[in-house]
């Protein structure tokens with residue numbers, strides 16, 4: 372008796388979320404894009420989003436199902452959530468980590484599955500800085516005590532300035548501590564490579580350690596790591612340079628930045644001593660020189676008294692400014708909800724990649740919905756496609772009858 376074996380993986384030639392090569396179209400969202408050795412079948416990126424569900428830093432079955440669902444439904448790149456380079460670099464106890472070799476296998480399992488579906492596995496490596504040892508947002512961001520698995524006496528930043536009253540008191544990193552930290556980022560990058568990750572993103576945004584150093588609002592140091600912009604950029608650039616040296620040349624390196632602290636109510640306003648778009652452009656130029664391939668442009672998160680613009684796609688102008696003034700590919704994120712919005716950002720050359728966060732939590736089949744909205748059809752995973760199309764035909768026949 373012969374057995375028919377169904378391989379649980381999409382057709383490598385046409386992953387879900389692809390427009391058939393035989394169809395002519397000018398929809399940019401579904402044009403493949405190549406960087407270094409990595410080709411992505413569309414421009415859709417799932418934003419890194421902490422799930423607060425790791426066990427001692429290890430990703431679990433939950434994460435396999437969570438990330439796997441997006442890969443099955445055709446996302447081009449999936450960035451695994453902020454993954455701490457040291458245990459005290461987690462935001463919350465349930466954060467993911469790459470500080471130990473034990474973490475490699477759980478990441479490899481997910482990376483392998485994402486690749487089997489034609490998606491590009493990426494991961495964001497991170498250090499929480501002065502926002503460490505806090506509870507997940509759905510529990511209220513309070514400081515987690517040692518008894519509850521926190522590390523409130525082991526929270527670091529550039530200066531002894533709390534993010535907010537109810538946050539832990541950060542200890543200023545010594546120069547020795549800075550040098551050691553650089554090594555921990557490097558070790559995490561090496562582990563990410565061993566796990567089969569194809570794009571590495573360094574988290575330098577949202578008020579975490581590297582952003583704390585960049586901004587004069589959180590960095591009041593008087594040594595070589597504080598004061599002038601050159602000094603404030605020094606530690607983040609040391610991290611990026613050391614990571615680039617070990618991250619394989621053929622694999623892209625992304626850096627996520629916050630383009631402004633929003634200490635100033637004007638969206639594009641200046642905050643010379645703090646952190647603003649003008650300094651972000653200078654920083655991005657330095658990142659480009661170090662061989663960074665994409666700037667993932669976010670904003671905010673560094674000061675509790677920030678004055679944010681209304682929740683529209685207010686980060687897109689930052690992406691456009693960096694892309695134009697620095698001449699580097701950008702990824703744009705923030706309140707991008709529809710396929711039409713995504714397409715217009717790409718067509719107007721304001722970004723090269725579209726990064727979707729919460730809308731992906733709401734609609735797991737975002738890629739398919741966006742394609743429908745843009746009037747094109749993308750491939751579905753073969754395990755679903757035949758059934759859905761058959762269902763459509765059946766309905767049609769019944770209606771016609």
Ligand SMILES: Cc1cc2nc3c(=O)[nH]c(=O)nc-3n(C[C@H](O)[C@H](O)[C@H](O)COP(=O)(O)O)c2cc1C
Pocket residue numbers: 418419420421422452453495574576577627669704705706707726727728729730
């Ligand atoms: C549940 C949740 C977790 C998040 N975790 C991260 C993270 O790990 N790293 C990061 O850079 N941003 C994180 N963010 C921010 C998102 O990546 C994204 O930048 C933000 O939600 C804005 O995009 P959106 O409007 O498409 O959601 C998180 C957001 C949410 C909602």
